[in-house]
């Protein structure tokens with residue numbers, strides 16, 4: 001059995017930091033000895049609830065690619081470390097979505113499932129987000145290579161079909177089942193109930209024809225394929241959600257040529273000159289698509305933020321961190337929004353990007 005041992009140095013460094021930032025917790029001496037003894041005896045140690053909550057919030061605060069960190073203290077942490085079966089992970093992930101959606105007033109939430117340990121790995125969610133649209137590869141023929149739905153999820157869709165998923169409507173916005181691996185069992189499939197999936201139908205403030213396109217997107221982005229690393233302990237299933245920044249949907253998910261590739265269609269419908277790059281038809285189509293996203297979410301009362309507001313908030317966060325005597329790690333290539341970069345204040349400066357812990361770590365895909 002592949003066991004995971006925890007590094008004593010990383011564990012004790014985390015405990016010292018926890019007590020330094022939380023003076024109300026008292027002096028660290030006894031806890032340091034207890035953690036060191038636990039690791040020497042069992043190969044790991046168990047975080048207290050306050051240590052887990054603090055660790056999760058600081059992991060967010062250390063996420064150098066995240067523009068939305070101003071509210072890092074408000075993260076709600078659901079301690080589900082006693083959950084180890086695939087079915088329970090699925091059920092708690094659905095409850096996470098219901099609680100985070102909150103009727104459109106989205107709340108940042110994280111659910112922490114069992115860690116990797118000396119007895120073996122914790123459970124893993126194979127989906128990169130709890131809500132993902134299927135990408136159906138069209139079988140060979142004249143349409144060969146085409147995908148119906150989200151091409152980014154074509155591999156996961158194939159995995160789900162191979163595991164017995166019968167597919168949804170076969171349309172472009174079918175929500176994939178959760179693919180969850182627990183213990184040494186093969187992954188299992190779990191449908192996400194429609195009642196747990198809030199979606200926004202996209203329409204444009206000035207163009208009535210836009211609604212006819214039948215475009216939509218889900219309200220809650222919930223990343224589920226990153227390992228939460230706290231004091232040497234790895235939590236492979238710790239899904240976390242925030243709300244969307246409009247550009248994620250309008251400048252990437254629906255716009256990228258390798259995703260829903262909508263700019264040429266919109267350029268035509270907007271009557272733009274798509275024969276010349278110099279007409280900047282791509283840029284104008286992207287702006288209108290992003291206006292539709294922000295307008296539709298706001299009209300439906302679903303939380304969303306624009307990239308100008310979010311950029312300003314991020315700089316406020318950096319100032320607060322500097323006043324607190326901390327370095328705020330940032331990765332310029334992710335922090336600067338994918339459209340109108342230089343029209344936002346985060347473009348016009350450089351950043352330090354130390355790799356701090358606690359943090360969220362990307363791991364290689366178990367499929368593909």
Ligand code: HEM
Nearest residue numbers: 060063065066067068108240241242243244245248305360
């Ligand atoms: C509350 C509203 C939030 C907003 C608007 C926001 C915004 C964003 C955006 C736009 C990205 C870049 C995504 C991309 O380009 O694909 C990002 C990355 C990231 N965010 Fe946030 N975020 C929020 C909350 C959170 C929370 C609650 C967490 C974790 C507790 C978090 C952790 C991260 C991480 C780890 C990344 C980098 C992911 C990677 O490396 O693949 N964010 N965020």
Ligand SMILES: N/C(=N/c1cccc(CO[C@@H]2CCNC2)c1)c1cccs1
Nearest residue numbers: 068221222223240241242243244245248
């Ligand atoms: N708004 C968000 N956006 C994202 C945050 C982190 C990751 C992602 C998805 O990243 C994929 C990998 C690179 N781009 C797409 C999206 C949030 C998700 C969870 C909390 S906030």
